[in-house]
Amino acid sequence: MKILFRLLLCSLLALSAGCATEQVAPAGAPAAAASTPPPLLLISIDAYRADYIKRGLSPTLQMLANHGVRAQSMQPSFPSLTFPNHYTIVTGLRPDHHGIVNNRMYDPRLGKFALGDRAAVSDGRWWSEGTPIWETADQHGIRTATMFWPGSSADIHGQHPDYWIPYNGKLTAIQRADQVLAWLDLPAAERPGFLTLYFDRVDHAGHGFGPDSAQVDAALRSTDAALAHLVQGLRDRGMFKHMNIIVISDHGMASVPRDHNIYIDNFLHADQVQTVGLGVLAGFNPKPGHDFAKIEAAMEKPHRHMQCWDKSRVPARFDYGKNPRVPQLLCLADVGWRITSHAHMAIHSKVSIGNHGYDNADPRMQALFVAHGPAFRRGIVVKPFPNVDVYPLMMHLLDLPPMASDGSYDAVKDMLNPASR
């Protein structure tokens, strides 16, 4: 807590003026202890679809790729939603295994979970089935700092990152980048060796206006401008060449026409089930007094633009359905469709015309992976790989013992310089 308060003070100063007054040696520069791995910065651009980079609106990202590594795409885990995939990236576990199985959840012991529910999002019990990289790093003496990351404001196993900030969507991309620079300006003994940075404007524009909109293009430009600001700040400090930087996204974005509605109440009466959530992946639990087996039998029959399964019958490739938090009955919309109800539409007339959460194998759901730094080969493009592999890669870069995970270091080690493998 002490550190949080100092950090908040520091960050407020940093956002207006400049937090560090002390001149420090570049982090990870040769003068630093030979055994200390270079700092690792993990950047997420929420909903940056794999093919967005080809629009030519992300010159800084392209520069990092040109001098580093780019994956043709990275496959998200199922469901292709923000919280499940961000937690996958920092734990190496599929959502079914780390417990953040959706952005919206119900747990018989903990109650309801939703992105906007600060108490739930900060409650470590939701997150404790996984061990995030910052927890292990801290245990091994590496300081950690999160400029937002799902899970970072929770007391997971009683622990936070050393430096973290409660989520505040109003902080601009430049302010976020400046906070990372301010942390890197801390004296060596306090300076983080693992940091995250999170941008969400591309996601918001994608939901509001669709992936092919001018608004997404503007969000790509402004996010890249923040990346350029960050890179310049790192260069000014002599740190750029000495840091490993990984830029990822959690999933892509598909366009969803306004009238692509599947009205669940045409098939299922709201009072017969407990609805956990609608949207792309809808979930329902039994309600006492109603024959759930009969309801499921009807729902599992073919439907237009939607497939439903009892959680025990979800296709194996999704690796989803064993976790007690996964609702008993799941309905997944075809890409480009939304599951809603007449009652829901009566209250929420504004719909997202871009969305994600769909089948994680669909091309429109594929994510970004770019990496740059002393450990990475230069100018190579690698084949698609699943996002569970990012965790063992990062643990290797930080010379930390990985927890058991669903990822594979061997699958991604070829992107590293031979000396860094």
Ligand code: AMP
């Ligand atoms: P979604 O598009 O529904 O998967 O949710 C993505 C949204 O979650 C982002 O656009 C942010 O507004 C919000 N969000 C991202 N990170 C956090 C966080 N750490 N805490 C709370 N909300 C967040």
Ligand code: ZN
């Ligand atoms: Zn997202």
Ligand code: ZN
């Ligand atoms: Zn989103």
